[in-house]
Amino acid sequence: MTTQVTPDQLDWDNIGFRYIDTGQSYRAYYKNGKWGEGEIVTDKMITISEASPAIHYGQQCFEGMKAYRTKDGSINLFRPDQNAKRMVQSARKIHLPPFPEDSFIEAVKEIVHANEAWIPPYGSGATLYIRPYLIGIGDILGVKPADEALFGIYVTPVGAYFKGGLQPARFMISKYDRAAPKGTGAAKVGGNYAASFDAEVEAKANGFADAIFLDPATHTKIEEVGSANFFGIREDNTFVTPQSPSILPSITKYSLIYIAEHRLGMKVEEGDVYVKDLDQFKEAGAMGTAAVITPVGSITNGDEKLIFHSETEVGPVTQALYDELTGIQFGDKEAPEGWIQKV
Numbered sequence: 001m002t003t004q005v006t007p008d009q010l011d012w013d014n015i016g017f018r019y020i021d022t023g024q025s026y027r028a029y030y031k032n033g034k035w036g037e038g039e040i041v042t043d044k045m046i047t048i049s050e051a052s053p054a055i056h057y058g059q060q061c062f063e064g065m066k067a068y069r070t071k072d073g074s075i076n077l078f079r080p081d082q083n084a085k086r087m088v089q090s091a092r093k094i095h096l097p098p099f100p101e102d103s104f105i106e107a108v109k110e111i112v113h114a115n116e117a118w119i120p121p122y123g124s125g126a127t128l129y130i131r132p133y134l135i136g137i138g139d140i141l142g143v144k145p146a147d148e149a150l151f152g153i154y155v156t157p158v159g160a161y162f163k164g165g166l167q168p169a170r171f172m173i174s175k176y177d178r179a180a181p182k183g184t185g186a187a188k189v190g191g192n193y194a195a196s197f198d199a200e201v202e203a204k205a206n207g208f209a210d211a212i213f214l215d216p217a218t219h220t221k222i223e224e225v226g227s228a229n230f231f232g233i234r235e236d237n238t239f240v241t242p243q244s245p246s247i248l249p250s251i252t253k254y255s256l257i258y259i260a261e262h263r264l265g266m267k268v269e270e271g272d273v274y275v276k277d278l279d280q281f282k283e284a285g286a287m288g289t290a291a292v293i294t295p296v297g298s299i300t301n302g303d304e305k306l307i308f309h310s311e312t313e314v315g316p317v318t319q320a321l322y323d324e325l326t327g328i329q330f331g332d333k334e335a336p337e338g339w340i341q342k343v
């Protein structure tokens with residue numbers, strides 16, 4: 001199995017966000033009630049039964065995280081324990097055997113180390129994206145959870161999301177729901193993504209960056225911005241973010257909450273964010289591993305449009321939050337206890 005490109009053929013400033021086969025992935029299998037030894041494989045293809053519940057019943061969950069090259073050439077992982085823990089919670093929700101947290105962190109370190117040549121250089125803003133996944137496999141016809149599973153990790157280098165500095169994006173409120181009030185919204189499962197494609201495709205067809213999902217029960221409160229969490233900044237510099245059992249608990253969000261409170265001296269509030277009260281915010285943003293923060297330049301709801309700070313320039317609070325978090329991730333700023341693990 002050969003890879004199409006080698007790391008030295010990549011232009012780190014222009015790799016974008018796409019799958020590049022690095023030639024080495026991690027796999028571990030669960031069978032007869034226990035996890036087997038994980039190993040590094042060189043084939044990106046997976047052979048599984050056509051009757052696997054991952055294929056028919058959406059029994060699947062995943063994670064998204066990054067490895068960062070620091071100024072001194074070392075490799076940082078950002079809060080991998082949080083991804084490990086969240087994947088256990090996702091797995092439990094859909095009745096997959098959880099992959100143990102310690103093994104998860106070890107596996108991530110092992111596969112990042114093996115693919116070290118693919119970690120973009122410090123200063124490019126590019127990173128190594130890490131995608132752990134857990135799927136139900138085996139010959140299952142009737143509707144029931146799998147008793148065999150595959151835990152895998154692939155990695156792929158990704159470019160800096162915003163090359164020339166943070167750029168605000170325009171969003172529209174969707175009429176569709178991504179997850180039911182007591183459904184799988186808080187689990188990082190593929191089914192939520194399949195359910196979001198209608199909204200995403202519609203938003204993009206109308207010239208927006210992505211769709212905003214409201215709370216599925218009343219359609220009056222903000223829940224998610226595409227596949228990222230929402231925050232707004234009030235005039236008095238309070239950082240406000242929605243709280244709901246159908247929101248995916250973003251690690252970026254909880255990190256920014258800490259930074260807002262402990263580094264930037266801001267007040268923080270987690271609670272209902274009503275669409276009718278959005279004009280209380282002078283700035284707004286979307287939070288997630290891929291872009292870290294996407295400034296929300298405007299939100300369109302039917303024929304109404306509300307602008308936050310500006311549709312072309314990032315606000316100062318959003319910029320400060322972004323600088324502090326990315327500074328920690330790339331090792332330029334001191335990290336709170338336990339946030340950085342070296343590979």
Ligand SMILES: *Cc1c(COP(=O)(O)O)cnc(C)c1O
Nearest residue numbers: 227228229248250251252288289
């Ligand atoms: C992964 C994800 C996020 C962001 O979570 P991070 O841990 O910050 O990357 C937000 N919303 C949804 C629906 C997600 O799947």
